[in-house]
Amino acid sequence: MTAKTIQLLTPEGERIDHPEYPLGDVDIKGMYRDMVLVRRIDNEAVALQRQGELGLWPPSLGQEAAQIGSGRALSPKDMAFPSYREHGVAWCRGLDPLYLLKLYRGVNHGGWNPEEHKFHLYTIVIGDQTLHATGYAMGIKSDGIEDEAVIAYFGDGATSQGVVSEAFSWASVFNTPVVFFCQNNQFAISAPAERQSRVPIYQRASGFGFPGIRVDGNDVLACYAVTKQALRAAREGQGPTLIEAFTYRMGAHTTTDDPTRYRLASEVEAWRLRDPIDRVRAYLTRTGEADSSFFEQVDAEADAEAARVRAGCLALPDPPPLALFDHVYAGPHSILDAERADYAAYLEGFEDAGVAVGGGAEEGR
Amino acid sequence: MTTLTLSRALNEGLRRSLESDPKVMIMGEDVGKLGGVFRVTDGLQKDFGEHRVVDTPLAEAGIVGTAIGLALRGYRPVCEIQFDGFVFPATDQIVSQLAKMRYRSQGELALPIVIRIPFGGGIGAVEHHSESPEAYFAHTAGLRVVACADPADAFAMIQLAIAADDPVIFFEPKRRYWDKGDVDTSAPLSSALPLDQAKIVLPGDDVTLLSYGPLVRTCVEVAIAAREDGRSVEVIDVRSLSPLDMATITASVTRTGRCAVAHEAPVYAGLGAEIAARVTEQCFYHLEAPVVRVGGFATPYPAARSEDHYLPDLDRILHAVDRTFAF
Numbered sequence: 230m231t232a233k234t235i236q237l238l239t240p241e242g243e244r245i246d247h248p249e250y251p252l253g254d255v256d257i258k259g260m261y262r263d264m265v266l267v268r269r270i271d272n273e274a275v276a277l278q279r280q281g282e283l284g285l286w287p288p289s290l291g292q293e294a295a296q297i298g299s300g301r302a303l304s305p306k307d308m309a310f311p312s313y314r315e316h317g318v319a320w321c322r323g324l325d326p327l328y329l330l331k332l333y334r335g336v337n338h339g340g341w342n343p344e345e346h347k348f349h350l351y352t353i354v355i356g357d358q359t360l361h362a363t364g365y366a367m368g369i370k371s372d373g374i375e376d377e378a379v380i381a382y383f384g385d386g387a388t389s390q391g392v393v394s395e396a397f398s399w400a401s402v403f404n405t406p407v408v409f410f411c412q413n414n415q416f417a418i419s420a421p422a423e424r425q426s427r428v429p430i431y432q433r434a435s436g437f438g439f440p441g442i443r444v445d446g447n448d449v450l451a452c453y454a455v456t457k458q459a460l461r462a463a464r465e466g467q468g469p470t471l472i473e474a475f476t477y478r479m480g481a482h483t484t485t486d487d488p489t490r491y492r493l494a495s496e497v498e499a500w501r502l503r504d505p506i507d508r509v510r511a512y513l514t515r516t517g518e519a520d521s522s523f524f525e526q527v528d529a530e531a532d533a534e535a536a537r538v539r540a541g542c543l544a545l546p547d548p549p550p551l552a553l554f555d556h557v558y559a560g561p562h563s564i565l566d567a568e569r570a571d572y573a574a575y576l577e578g579f580e581d582a583g584v585a586v587g588g589g590a591e592e593g594r
Numbered sequence: 595m596t597t598l599t600l601s602r603a604l605n606e607g608l609r610r611s612l613e614s615d616p617k618v619m620i621m622g623e624d625v626g627k628l629g630g631v632f633r634v635t636d637g638l639q640k641d642f643g644e645h646r647v648v649d650t651p652l653a654e655a656g657i658v659g660t661a662i663g664l665a666l667r668g669y670r671p672v673c674e675i676q677f678d679g680f681v682f683p684a685t686d687q688i689v690s691q692l693a694k695m696r697y698r699s700q701g702e703l704a705l706p707i708v709i710r711i712p713f714g715g716g717i718g719a720v721e722h723h724s725e726s727p728e729a730y731f732a733h734t735a736g737l738r739v740v741a742c743a744d745p746a747d748a749f750a751m752i753q754l755a756i757a758a759d760d761p762v763i764f765f766e767p768k769r770r771y772w773d774k775g776d777v778d779t780s781a782p783l784s785s786a787l788p789l790d791q792a793k794i795v796l797p798g799d800d801v802t803l804l805s806y807g808p809l810v811r812t813c814v815e816v817a818i819a820a821r822e823d824g825r826s827v828e829v830i831d832v833r834s835l836s837p838l839d840m841a842t843i844t845a846s847v848t849r850t851g852r853c854a855v856a857h858e859a860p861v862y863a864g865l866g867a868e869i870a871a872r873v874t875e876q877c878f879y880h881l882e883a884p885v886v887r888v889g890g891f892a893t894p895y896p897a898a899r900s901e902d903h904y905l906p907d908l909d910r911i912l913h914a915v916d917r918t919f920a921f
Contacts, residue, residue, distance in 0.1 A: 338698035349666070350698055354690045360656060361691070364663020371619075371645050371669070392686075395656035402651060556701035557735055559759035563790065564837040565735070 234443045234475060237450040240503040242511025250454040258519055260301060260449045261509045262527045264293040267317045268506065269531035270326050270538055274316075274333070277542055278484040283333045287314045291447070291479030294505030295412045297321060298452025299380065299474070302460060306347065306377045310362035313351040314412075315382050322348035326534075327541045336545050356383055356390035359409065363396045366405035366463075378406040378463040380456070386417025388433065389425045397437040397471070406463035408456065409434075409471045412446060414478035419491035431473035439469045446476030447505040477503075550576060595778055601771040603745035604634045604710075606779060607752035608672065612642050615670060618756055621648040621657055622674030622710075631676055632712060632771050654684035658709065662691055665705045672756060677768075678713040679722030685730070692761045693736030708755045712768035713741075714808040714858045715905055718898040725895050726807075726859035731763045732836040732868070739836040740789055741765035743810035745775035747793070747833065750786035758789060765835075767808035792839040794846070798828030801852035801918050804843065804869060806832040809856045809906065816911045827915060835865055843869065844876045851882040852918040856911045861889040883921035888914035 237245055237252060246252075271289050278286040289296060296317025303309060309318055316329055328341045332351060339350040352358035362381035369377045387393050388411065400407050413430055415422050426433070434441030444455045452474055459470035477500040481488050488497075513519035554569040598606065611618045620635055626649035629636030639647035650657050654675060661671035675681045681688075688709065695705050715724030732739045738760050742748040748766070755762040787793055795810060796817050805813045810831045817827035828846050832838065847853045853873050855866035870885035888906045896904050906914075 337700055338694075340698075340700035340702070342702045343666070343699065344702075350695075350703075352691075354686060357659065357687065357691055360659025360687065361663040361666065364660030364665075365667050366663070367660060368664045368667025368669055371664075372667070391653075391683075392655050392659060395651070395653045395659065398651050398653070399656050399660055556697050556699075558738070559696065559704060561790075562738075562837045563840065 236445040273535040287483045288480030294449035295446040295474035298449040299456040302456035310358040356387035356393040359396035366407035385413040385422040400469040404468040408459045418482045434471035441471040446474030595776045603749040607749045611756040658684040658687040672708045678725040716769035741807040754789040792842040796829040798826040802846040805856040
């Protein structure tokens with residue numbers, strides 16, 4: 230960690246005060262619980278992929294502090310635009326993890342109501358969502374609303390995408406209430422962060438005319454405090470902030486990836502000593518804010534939630550075949566409508582047509 | 595009835611939409627103070643303000659990407675892409691995000707965004723200013739793709755496109771911006787031909803000639819010229835490229851037995867190919883000849899001094915019509 234990196238809780242669990250980021254009254258035990266549950270669900274999802282129940286899973290292992298800290302800093306009205314690994318933020322927004330599993334199981338492409346949870350769909354094309362977040366923030370400003378802000382999540386790799394620079398330009402010149410939250414987890418699949426930028430990512434903000442801050446991305450308190458302050462500045466009309474949460478992707482890029490091909494085990498071990506959950510546990514233990522019964526209770530909750538998610542995942546029905554034609558357009562589209570009718574007729578031609586066409590949703594699994 | 599240029603008709607249509615729905619906004623490069631390089635948005639920023647007619651930074655992906663965010667917030671953005679050849683930086687946002695958002699969200703999200711694109715050649719422009727990229731977008735599920743050809747349609751279609759709850763790629767025939775025509779600006783929008791329907795511009799009996807955008811007027815001239823040969827050409831303005839109004843097209847071809855399709859875009863894998871395939875499938879027993887296509891060549895759009903060879907003109911389209919009688 231460099232001197233400029235904001236840190237409020239050391240890897241050893243020592244609280245540090247920072248004059249610009251007073252922590253105030255925060256629910257540290259709640260943060261701990263969130264991080265443990267999200268890690269447990271994440272592990273369960275990896276296991277489900279290994280067992281063939283998910284097509285893919287991008288683990289959030291190691292990034293819990295960045296996600297829970299920033300996610301808890303959001304007010305209920307703030308809108309979040311995630312990338313595809315923000316399982317912890319989704320958790321903070323009250324989204325049932327089963328929605329994320331549906332996506333990675335291939336049941337649908339997301340399908341939750343983003344406005345209901347103030348959590349947009351996962352965006353897989355790298356960086357695209359930063360522009361959506363900026364436009365949404367332009368809308369908040371146009372509405373004359375002063376108690377809402379937007380947060381855009383993306384990674385170190387995304388900073389090389391043109392759209393991210395465009396989002397920075399737009400947000401700056403229109404002075405929109407948006408916070409750019411970059412989780413620098415050190416890798417874009419195999420490419421190290423040095424391949425994306427010769428300067429630290431947070432310093433890029435100055436070229437666009439707004440503040441950039443680097444925070445210890447494994448420190449949930451610092452991530453919370455810095456994000457909270459950036460969101461407040463956005464709501465108060467001070468425009469965007471870029472936050473670089475300096476963290477480490479402890480797992481693979483996705484379950485298809487083999488990180489042993491591009492990084493050393495010793496590096497991973499060094500980061501393991503900076504684990505986001507261990508340091509909070511050390512703090513809670515040392516200060517006596519929590520005892521072993523609390524930790525046992527959280528672990529039990531995590532196991533129960535993982536079991537619920539697993540059972541829910543296994544019970545997810547395949548969509549009925551004709552559902553693939555739904556929700557392409559708001560109204561009729563003669564070409565698509567004809568294809569739907571033709572395919573329905575084709576399916577009806579099979580002997581077990583009733584099952585194939587009508588019963589897919591209920592009997593497919 | 596008022597006589598308007600196509601550019602002015604679009605301007606009037608945009609003005610109506612801005613007046614009738616406070617969520618409608620216009621965004622693009624030079625659309626405000628300048629009124630757009632073709633003056634389609636002339637005077638609108640002065641009357642509706644900088645928050646509703648937004649001069650954006652110069653980045654097409656940014657225009658469409660932020661429009662998506664605004665639409666998610668409840669706005670109805672109308673984006674101007676300054677020239678056809680400049681849409682490609684925005685293609686990712688259009689194809690990967692704009693077109694798919696409703697589908698990905700299981701119908702929870704709508705993106706009622708119009709992307710206006712001046713398209714086609716014939717104005718002696720420098721490269722990247724004369725292209726016809728409509729097939730790329732017609733190939734993308736989730737988009738509606740339309741092209742207007744005359745002032746009356748321009749006035750009505752732009753309003754219908756803005757009112758639509760789906761994203762609409764709206765092609766404007768740039769060399770026809772200065773063409774004049776009668777526009778009934780007092781007629782209610784509900785009486786306008788729906789956005790997804792083709793229009794018989796000139797009835798005829800012997801051959802169906804299909805086109806859209808800038809070549810519709812040329813096709814009418816072809817039909818008039820063909821009368822000298824005793825041939826009655828039915829000219830149809832396809833108008834909607836996604837979806838295609840096959841009902842109107844096949845009704846005509848079933849009657850005439852012959853069909854030619856003209857567009858400026860390259861013939862190869864163009865809209866004409868789709869129309870020809872569908873007409874062949876659906877009108878096979880009524881066809882006296884194969885469906886003939888005429889359009890741009892399998893070359894990049896050429897330099898201006900060569901564009902008269904590249905663009906199908908009256909003679910080349912007439913030649914294509916003649917070929918449908920050679921069987």
